[in-house]
Amino acid sequence: MKVTVKSWTAVATWRWVANDDNCGICRMAFDGCCPDCKIPGDDCPLVWGQCSHCFHIHCIMKWLNSQQVHQQCPMCRQEWKFKE
Amino acid sequence: MANIAVARIKREFKEVVKSEEAAKCAIKVELVDNNFTELRGEIAGPPDTPYESGTFILEIKIPETYPFNPPKVRFQTKIWHPNISSVTGAICLDILRDQWAAAMTLRTVLLSLQALLAAAEPDDPQDAVVARQFKENYEIYVKTAKHWSYKYAGAPNRTPELDSKLKQLADMGVDEHRARVALSSCDWDLARATETIFS
Numbered sequence: 538m539k540v541t542v543k544s545w546t547a548v549a550t551w552r553w554v555a556n557d558d559n560c561g562i563c564r565m566a567f568d569g570c571c572p573d574c575k576i577p578g579d580d581c582p583l584v585w586g587q588c589s590h591c592f593h594i595h596c597i598m599k600w601l602n603s604q605q606v607h608q609q610c611p612m613c614r615q616e617w618k619f620k621e
Numbered sequence: 622m623a624n625i626a627v628a629r630i631k632r633e634f635k636e637v638v639k640s641e642e643a644a645k646c647a648i649k650v651e652l653v654d655n656n657f658t659e660l661r662g663e664i665a666g667p668p669d670t671p672y673e674s675g676t677f678i679l680e681i682k683i684p685e686t687y688p689f690n691p692p693k694v695r696f697q698t699k700i701w702h703p704n705i706s707s708v709t710g711a712i713c714l715d716i717l718r719d720q721w722a723a724a725m726t727l728r729t730v731l732l733s734l735q736a737l738l739a740a741a742e743p744d745d746p747q748d749a750v751v752a753r754q755f756k757e758n759y760e761i762y763v764k765t766a767k768h769w770s771y772k773y774a775g776a777p778n779r780t781p782e783l784d785s786k787l788k789q790l791a792d793m794g795v796d797e798h799r800a801r802v803a804l805s806s807c808d809w810d811l812a813r814a815t816e817t818i819f820s
Contacts, residue, residue: 561724562688563625564632572624596625600723603689611723 553583555591561612562596571595585620588613626687630657633727640728648731650681658683662694662731666774667739671766672700675774679734680710681727691721692730699798701762701769701805703743703752712737713747750806758808765805772801786811790818 553567560583563571570581571593584594590612592600601608601617608617634657637643637650649663662679666672677700682693694717696710704713714737716725746752754762768783770776778784786809790800795818807813 564629572628596723599625599689603686609722614722 551578555583556589557591560593560596561590562592562600565593567591567593586610586615587618587620588615589620623685623687626683626685627657629688630660630683630727634660636726637728637731642728642732647735648728650727650731660727661697662727662734664731664735664738666770666776667735670739671763672702672738672770672774673776675770675776677738677774679731681730688723688725691717691725692727693717694730694734699769699773701751701766702738703741703746703748703755704737706748707751707769707802707805708748711747713742713745754808761808765809769801769805783809786814790814 555567557567559566560571565571567583568577570577573595574581574593582594583591584597585591586597588610590610592611597611597617600611609615610617634650634652637648640648642648647665651661651663653659653661660681660683662681664677664679666675666677676698678697680695680697684690684693694712696705696712699707699710701707705711712734714733716722716730716733741755743752743755751762751765754765764780764783767776768780771778771780783804786804787797787800789811790804791797793815795803799818800814803814803818804811807817
């Protein structure tokens, strides 16, 4: 039997590889987005700190901007430095 | 309120309701208005402290900028504790001020306040009169705190020996709370308390 593929539709799934299910700041799922965004993924990416904790970039930026003196990780209070 | 504040408070509210501590009746939270800006918290006085068997009501206000700024919390139940104002209920606790972190929640705040009742910090006082008594006359502090827990937080009366002094002031026409504050502040010395009231 000979089959000819006339057209096809690719489907892919993705998920973030994070060490937790939820963002510690907004408490929303990492596979979703922060409360100010509509579409998860590249529009609302995750970032990691050197302490290995991870947050929505929008959430951690708001937290760091709200800190007047020392910028610390909201989970472990180590000095916040972006990984890489 | 901002998106993030409402979404988070709703989750945290559920977290408290479903928590192990709520099942043991150690902490509780209720809504005051429907938009989650004001809540009413409740903590049980920890065992083996002068606050044991008391129920302490907290006023919790959620700022627009939550969780980037801490909730505003105050004791509504009158309490005798070095880090809580016996007049206004204002609390001196670092995580409600500069040590707040966005990862903290209503549940961790309520548990921290319960821990504060069990471990006072008299060297970082909110109420200088209570802190001085705590440091200089610890036994009297324990009695006074038990008495306030009985009068205002529904704990059993474990200090009946104090009642006669209050009655003597009441018989002179002094308002009950005013008499209690004066006696508590004067280490239950009736003569000194009478002097502060009538001078």
